[in-house]
Amino acid sequence: MNRTWPAFLHWPQGLPEPHFLWPQFLWLLLLLPVLVLLYLGLQRRRKKLAVRYASLSIVREAVGQRVAWRRHVPPLLMLTALAALIVASARPVAVVSLPSNQQTIILAMDVSGSMRATDVEPNRLVAAQNAAKAFLKALPRDVKVGVVAFAGSAQVAQLPTVNRDDLVTAIDRFQLQRATATGNAIVISLATLFPNAGIELQQLSFDRQRALGRPLDQAPPTQNEFIPVPPGSYNSAAIIMLTDGQRTTGVDPVEAAKMAADRGVKVYTVGIGTVDGETIGFEGWSMRVRLDEDTLKAIAQKTAAEYYYAGTAQDLQKVYESLSSRLTLEKKETEVTSLFALLGAALVLLAGGLSMWWFNRLP
Incomplete structure (x- = not known):
């Protein structure tokens, strides 16, 4: 794309410089001052002709003192129209916001025991549920949404659908469990997006054992052949993963993120809770939880997405509003x-x- 900007035009600093496919046509704008001078010359000639009339009233009518400004409006509009058409001939290119062709979104939500912590009012789980349901309302009705719940394992709580009532019901049914398997959540989300691709959790374990030279007792089902694509290039789907803790079990989330990156799927990560970590106790047992921001940032970066931190219920609501847009x-x-x-x-x-x-x- 030719982005040359004519030297005689100076664009204000701080504003994005326009792009043109055929910028050479912008030189035609130099004709506008010539046309202005020609118009002014015609006006002077008209006034000289007007003074030849014998009657003063006729002169005033010719000159049109009472509505003189009106005579200049149509030519000014024509001059502006010509400028717009010249710019159009240069085929301008601008960065504009257009409706996305995003068709499917997977909400991967943490339901580990630490989500009952009350540092986010009324607690982390309820705040996450409320934000997710508000997110659903903000999405266009033709966007499919699926829900994956994960703790020590990951399960599909709701297959992708446009039925918002089914999605809300699935979100309201969350049951807290122990442990956190963020990597499993990504793999199950990918398997939901690509049901015929043969994506299995065992595949990562198989690849890891083979890399370490360990004996392979049983090979997993062979994945369908696919050609890796640039990260973030798959625009028909995305994954949003919300978690409040670090991985304690399951596959490596960074390896799982690579699977998503190879398929061009963006994984937006949302961290909720305490970054420094705290001890949470309930039902006679306690555990230390810490938000692993480094891993969540790595997942987002590897898949060409973004990481968001939500320290309060209001922050979480704003994060989902931003993601919706x-x-x-x-x-x-x-x-x-x-x-x-x-x-x-x-x-x-x-x-x-x-x-x-x-x-x-x-x-």
């Missing part, structure tokens, strides 16, 4: 020639309409 609108470089052409055509029609209304002639 991000997943339903995406910024793209788009040619906006038609907008400038439409503006030019509208100005031409307006100039012609005003000229006919005021002077019964075209400009």
